[in-house]
Amino acid sequence: MEKKIVFSEDRLIKTKEIIERYPAGKQKSALLPLLHLAQEQFGWVSAPVMDYIAEILNIEPVEVYEVTTFYSMFHLEPVGKHVIEYCRTGPCCTMGGEEVYEHLKTKLGIKANETTTDGVFTIKEVECLAACGWGPCFQIKEQFYMHLNNEKVDEIIEELRK
Amino acid sequence: MASKVKILTEHINVPGIENFDVYRKHGGYNAVEKALKKMSPEEVVEEVKKAGVRGRGGAGFPMGMKWSFLAKPEGVPRYLVCNADESEPGTFKDHYLMKYLPHLLIEGMIVSSFALGANKSFIYVRGELMYVIKILEKAIEEAKNAGFLGKNILGTGYDLELIVQPGGGAYICGEETALLESLEGKRGNPRNKPPFPAVKGLYQCPTVVNNVESIATATWIINNGGDEYAKIGIGRSTGTKLISASGHIKKPGVYEIELGLPVEEFIYSDEYLGGVRNGHYLKAVVAGGSSVPILPTHLLLKTASGEGRLMSYESLSDGGFATGTMLGSGGFIAMDETTCIVRNTWNFSRFYHHESCGQCSPCREGTGWMEKVLHRIEHGHGNARDIDLLVDVAKKIEGNTICPLGDAAAWPVASAIKHFRDEFEWHIKNPSAATKPGAVFLKEEVFA
Numbered sequence: 001m002e003k004k005i006v007f008s009e010d011r012l013i014k015t016k017e018i019i020e021r022y023p024a025g026k027q028k029s030a031l032l033p034l035l036h037l038a039q040e041q042f043g044w045v046s047a048p049v050m051d052y053i054a055e056i057l058n059i060e061p062v063e064v065y066e067v068t069t070f071y072s073m074f075h076l077e078p079v080g081k082h083v084i085e086y087c088r089t090g091p092c093c094t095m096g097g098e099e100v101y102e103h104l105k106t107k108l109g110i111k112a113n114e115t116t117t118d119g120v121f122t123i124k125e126v127e128c129l130a131a132c133g134w135g136p137c138f139q140i141k142e143q144f145y146m147h148l149n150n151e152k153v154d155e156i157i158e159e160l161r162k
Numbered sequence: 163m164a165s166k167v168k169i170l171t172e173h174i175n176v177p178g179i180e181n182f183d184v185y186r187k188h189g190g191y192n193a194v195e196k197a198l199k200k201m202s203p204e205e206v207v208e209e210v211k212k213a214g215v216r217g218r219g220g221a222g223f224p225m226g227m228k229w230s231f232l233a234k235p236e237g238v239p240r241y242l243v244c245n246a247d248e249s250e251p252g253t254f255k256d257h258y259l260m261k262y263l264p265h266l267l268i269e270g271m272i273v274s275s276f277a278l279g280a281n282k283s284f285i286y287v288r289g290e291l292m293y294v295i296k297i298l299e300k301a302i303e304e305a306k307n308a309g310f311l312g313k314n315i316l317g318t319g320y321d322l323e324l325i326v327q328p329g330g331g332a333y334i335c336g337e338e339t340a341l342l343e344s345l346e347g348k349r350g351n352p353r354n355k356p357p358f359p360a361v362k363g364l365y366q367c368p369t370v371v372n373n374v375e376s377i378a379t380a381t382w383i384i385n386n387g388g389d390e391y392a393k394i395g396i397g398r399s400t401g402t403k404l405i406s407a408s409g410h411i412k413k414p415g416v417y418e419i420e421l422g423l424p425v426e427e428f429i430y431s432d433e434y435l436g437g438v439r440n441g442h443y444l445k446a447v448v449a450g451g452s453s454v455p456i457l458p459t460h461l462l463l464k465t466a467s468g469e470g471r472l473m474s475y476e477s478l479s480d481g482g483f484a485t486g487t488m489l490g491s492g493g494f495i496a497m498d499e500t501t502c503i504v505r506n507t508w509n510f511s512r513f514y515h516h517e518s519c520g521q522c523s524p525c526r527e528g529t530g531w532m533e534k535v536l537h538r539i540e541h542g543h544g545n546a547r548d549i550d551l552l553v554d555v556a557k558k559i560e561g562n563t564i565c566p567l568g569d570a571a572a573w574p575v576a577s578a579i580k581h582f583r584d585e586f587e588w589h590i591k592n593p594s595a596a597t598k599p600g601a602v603f604l605k606e607e608v609f610a
């Protein structure tokens with residue numbers, strides 16, 4: 001059954017506040033903040049979600065599509081409960097990131113852009129997260145997991161599986 | 163030289179310094195009081211000019227000069243936009259500064275906005291740092307409640323609203339015109355220049371874009387004066403710089419150093435990086451973020467003419483791209499002898515190809531080519547002509563693009579081949595060994 005796409009009460013208030021902070025007529029500036037709000041509520045950014053945001057901002061849907069496809073943070077397909085965004089860039093690799101990444105993939109039995117069959121974990125590869133000296137690292141939503149090694153990865157996964 | 167000057171991080175270890183009251187107790191917001199009550203905007207600009215502070219985002223353009231270029235047409239709003247997109251591999255200092263000292267940035271934003279006559283200013287933070295955005299928003303709320311933001315600040319008649327804007331995940335949005343496009347709710351495609359942001363920036367209005375660290379520095383400059391600031395550092399590299407250190411060193415992290423510190427001291431002294439991890443030696447360093455040329459240790463420690471290299475804009479670029487590099491954003495990536503230069507170069511190329519916005523064909527196609535060729539060399543399918551092919555592609559990108567991302571993609575490849583050509587050749591001649599991830603290429607120790 002299709003559920004109607006609509007922001008929760010508190011996000012509707014937040015939406016209004018966000019739009020009002022830009023100069024009159026420049027409400028399109030609210031696009032990225034609203035996409036983040038939407039992903040937070042709906043888990044991913046589907047076409048109906050994009051249409052909904054276009055409607056709120058009074059812009060064409062295509063103006064939303066072309067933005068979501070440009071930026072890497074928006075999930076354009078359904079994802080697992082926890083999306084592990086793993087840093088694959090040079091400095092983290094220097095800190096041992098590649099070995100830890102192999103361990104993570106083996107442990108979960110999935111590759112990048114895949115979701116475990118129980119729907120709990122998705123792995124995405126991302127670029128430098130501005131945490132190089134604290135690497136290897138990954139991010140799940142707002143949380144950074146740093147100074148990773150195989151044991152730490154095991155602990156984090158067990159904890160999140162609970 | 164005194165190496166302990168702390169302009170930005172003096173109070174970073176004070177418990178609770180992220181809260182307004184604690185920050186205020188340690189002299190926080192004095193610069194706002196001084197600037198708004200005792201100085202004119204022009205005087206603030208003048209102090210920053212005298213300080214000689216150069217933009218800390220990578221290009222090193224003098225901040226006061228940039229401010230004085232801002233167009234001031236009647237009746238048109240002006241904007242200050244803080245660049246907190248920090249996505250250059252190897253760089254994590256702005257993340258650190260905003261997380262631990264959010265009020266320092268807010269204070270810097272207030273005095274800088276006042277100097278530029280901006281009444282609405284933005285901090286554009288990369289979207290991955292949503293938790294930092296929340297820290298900043300809390301700090302803004304506190305500052306507002308204390309009367310340092312909003313309408314009629316401290317009764318001076320000056321109004322300022324600060325807005326924290328999230329990005330969406332795109333390195334290119336760190337380029338200032340791409341950032342402005344993104345802030346307008348569009349794809350982050352860099353604009354053609356001219357017009358420069360100082361004339362037509364955000365919403366086609368005059369705009370200054372400055373890095374987090376640059377703006378935070380304005381606070382100290384206002385409190386202590388531009389002349390005092392200019393006494394710190396060396397030559398035209400005035401002041402201090404935050405260095406993000408990563409890789410095979412004993413103590414990775416963010417360091418505030420006085421510009422002019424000898425590179426050797428920075429790497430080996432216990433006060434800083436503490437040397438290379440035990441049992442290993444330094445092979446190469448990328449000294450200013452992934453975009454700058456990589457240097458083998460002997461050229462990093464000494465210039466071609468044999469002088470000890472210093473952590474300064476001039477010293478690091480001594481020798482040009484033949485034997486030098488750049489201070490850039492201060493992302494110091496140290497690699498010991500276990501590092502495979504080919505693999506690292508391929509990794510960076512993959513990064514730039516992934517992050518190219520695709521507007522100009524030399525960048526779009528060239529970064530793709532370089533990634534492909536480096537991938538095949540690293541994975542044991544390279545051929546003898548590939549190295550020259552890479553040099554050729556890098557040359558064709560350089561200088562032929564709308565924004566500097568093209569150059570940033572070309573330099574790491576060109577410099578890696580220049581300084582480590584034998585390693586690329588070795589990979590081509592030993593295809594099976596080369597397929598091993600992180601293949602070890604042992605070399606004679608290049609310095610004692």
Ligand SMILES: Cc1cc2nc3c(=O)[nH]c(=O)nc-3n(C[C@H](O)[C@H](O)[C@H](O)COP(=O)(O)O)c2cc1C
Pocket residue numbers: 216217218219220221222223225245246247248249250333334335336337338339371372373374376377565566567570
């Ligand atoms: C591809 C690219 C990425 C950049 N990324 C950043 C960044 O993340 N942060 C930053 O401050 N400057 C970045 N810059 C530099 C900005 O364009 C601009 O020069 C800078 O924000 C100006 O501030 P500053 O003068 O205070 O350094 C980048 C430039 C390019 C070409």
Ligand code: SF4
Pocket residue numbers: 334351352517518519520521522523525526563564565566567568
């Ligand atoms: S150089 Fe690359 S990133 Fe910059 S505008 Fe051209 S295609 Fe886009």
Ligand code: FES
Pocket residue numbers: 087088089090091092093127128129130131132133135137251252253
């Ligand atoms: S390379 Fe992983 S955080 Fe920078």
